[in-house]
Amino acid sequence: xxxxxxxxxxxxxxxxxxxxxxxxxxxxxxxxxxxxxxxxxxxxxxxxxxxxxxxxxxxxxxxxxxxxxxxxxxxxxxxxxxxxxxxxxxxxxxxxxxxxxxxxxxxxxxxxxxxxxxxxxxxxxxxxxxxxxxxxxxxxxxxxxxxxxxxxxxxxxxxxxxxxxxxxxxxxxxxxxxxxxxxxxxxxxxxxxxxxxxxxxxxxxxxxxxxxxxx
Numbered sequence: 001x002x003x004x005x006x007x008x009x010x011x012x013x014x015x016x017x018x019x020x021x022x023x024x025x026x027x028x029x030x031x032x033x034x035x036x037x038x039x040x041x042x043x044x045x046x047x048x049x050x051x052x053x054x055x056x057x058x059x060x061x062x063x064x065x066x067x068x069x070x071x072x073x074x075x076x077x078x079x080x081x082x083x084x085x086x087x088x089x090x091x092x093x094x095x096x097x098x099x100x101x102x103x104x105x106x107x108x109x110x111x112x113x114x115x116x117x118x119x120x121x122x123x124x125x126x127x128x129x130x131x132x133x134x135x136x137x138x139x140x141x142x143x144x145x146x147x148x149x150x151x152x153x154x155x156x157x158x159x160x161x162x163x164x165x166x167x168x169x170x171x172x173x174x175x176x177x178x179x180x181x182x183x184x185x186x187x188x189x190x191x192x193x194x195x196x197x198x199x200x201x202x203x204x205x206x207x208x209x210x211x212x213x214x215x
Contacts, residue, residue, distance in 0.1 A: 009036035013043070026051075030058065044068050077101050092122060106131065138166025155179065157188070169193050 009027065011018050018025035018036045027036040043050050045059070046068035057069035064073060070085040077084055078095035079102070090102045092115070102111050106127035116128035123131070133142045137160035145152050153164040168175045169190040182194040189197060 009034065011036060011038045011041050013037055013041035030061065046072050079103075093117065134161040136161065136163045136166050138162050138168065157181075171196070 007017055007019060009018055010016065011025070012035055016038070018027075018038055025036055025038050026042045027034055029035070039052075040050055042063065044056075044065040045062035046064055049065060051063060051065050055066055056063045057066065057073070058064070059069065059073045070083055074084040074089070075096055076082060077098045078092075079097055082098070084096055084098065088099050090097045090099045090111075092102060100110060102122070103109060104111055104115075104124040104127050105121040106123055109124055111122060111124060114125060116123045116125065118128065118132060129142055129144070133144065134154070135141065136143050141163075143152060143154050143161060143163055155162045155164055155167040157167070165175055167179070167181075167188075169181070170187045171189060171193040174190055176188070176190065181188040182191060183189070184194060184197060
């Protein structure tokens with residue numbers, strides 16, 4: 001059979017020989033390997049309808065008709081819901097978008113190469129930082145990742161957040177490098193300054209007592 005002048009290979013669907021005298025078959029080459037089918041066996045992987053024309057699309061080595069390829073493989077835009085055929089596609093997570101539809105959830109500007117995801121929404125850098133990045137209770141600036149290491153050095157105390165360098169004594173402004181601090185009336189002090197404050201309070205109280213006793 002392999003020497004038959006009309007032999008075009010064995011059909012990959014039914015394994016029977018594809019012969020021109022039984023009707024023209026379909027063949028294509030993918031990655032250097034020729035694939036042959038009877039025309040009635042050449043079906044869309046998705047809807048199983050015979051592909052009657054030469055317009056088909058391959059996905060994961062399987063042929064698809066144009067409609068199924070556009071509907072199920074390319075899919076619809078995650079924002080406008082329209083088809084993605086014939087347009088560039090932007091992928092974010094497991095969703096696809098027209099580039100013009102992939103916009104910041106806050107300011108609606110089109111997102112380019114860098115974006116941030118939060119709870120299934122996408123943001124530009126500015127909106128993400130304004131909405132989700134905490135402010136330092138010491139300097140008032142945003143607590144952002146270090147430019148070199150990309151790590152965030154942040155200290156939380158009660159309901160406040162600080163840059164590590166801003167987590168410092170109220171009086172002498174020395175950072176608490178060992179992260180150990182003493183607090184008094186919602187203020188933080190190093191040990192030396194703390195005892196100075198306590199001593200000053202004790203001295204003031206003693207003075208008041210002395211003045212009261214002299215009256």
